[in-house]
Amino acid sequence: MQTPSNIARPALLSRVLLIDAAATGASALLMCLAASPLAALTELPEGLLRGVGVALLPFAAWLARLGLGRGLTRATGWAVVVSNGLYALACLLALMAGWVPMNGLGAAFLAVQGVVVFAFAGTGALALGDRTRAVAASRP
Numbered sequence: 747m748q749t750p751s752n753i754a755r756p757a758l759l760s761r762v763l764l765i766d767a768a769a770t771g772a773s774a775l776l777m778c779l780a781a782s783p784l785a786a787l788t789e790l791p792e793g794l795l796r797g798v799g800v801a802l803l804p805f806a807a808w809l810a811r812l813g814l815g816r817g818l819t820r821a822t823g824w825a826v827v828v829s830n831g832l833y834a835l836a837c838l839l840a841l842m843a844g845w846v847p848m849n850g851l852g853a854a855f856l857a858v859q860g861v862v863v864f865a866f867a868g869t870g871a872l873a874l875g876d877r878t879r880a881v882a883a884s885r886p
Contacts, residue, residue: 752820754875759823762873763813766830766866767806773859774802788852805829823874830867834860 753759777784777799785792809826812818837860840846841853848856 755873759873760813762869763809767809771806774799788855789849790852827867827870830863834864
């Protein structure tokens with residue numbers, strides 16, 4: 747695995763990307779393959795669940811590829827951080843603004859997605875960090 751030297755914590759970033767890929771892939775498959783029962787349970791629109799699931803599948807594959815060090819650059823790392831931040835924001839805004847109908851379980855589903863994805867964004871930003879600060883902080 748080859749990672750750019752200008753990434754502050756490359757091992758952390760790779761782990762975060764792989765965990766993010768697994769979580770995103772699992773969520774995407776759930777929303778694609780179980781959109782109907784999930785919609786019945788959460789009262790979120792079935793088409794929305796399925797559409798988001800389909801859109802997340804290639805993103806999960808891209809995350810896995812990056813996590814394995816293929817195509818990982820500082821710019822692609824920040825692209826993931828920004829994408830995750832926007833997805834988390836969209837989940838939380840949809841929850842607070844009432845853009846879509848949902849029950850309490852639907853609200854919980856969106857809230858958990860928003861919080862978890864925001865944590866991925868924050869951890870990814872931390873891992874990308876400032877290389878010079880990370881090296882200085884690791885010295886006794």
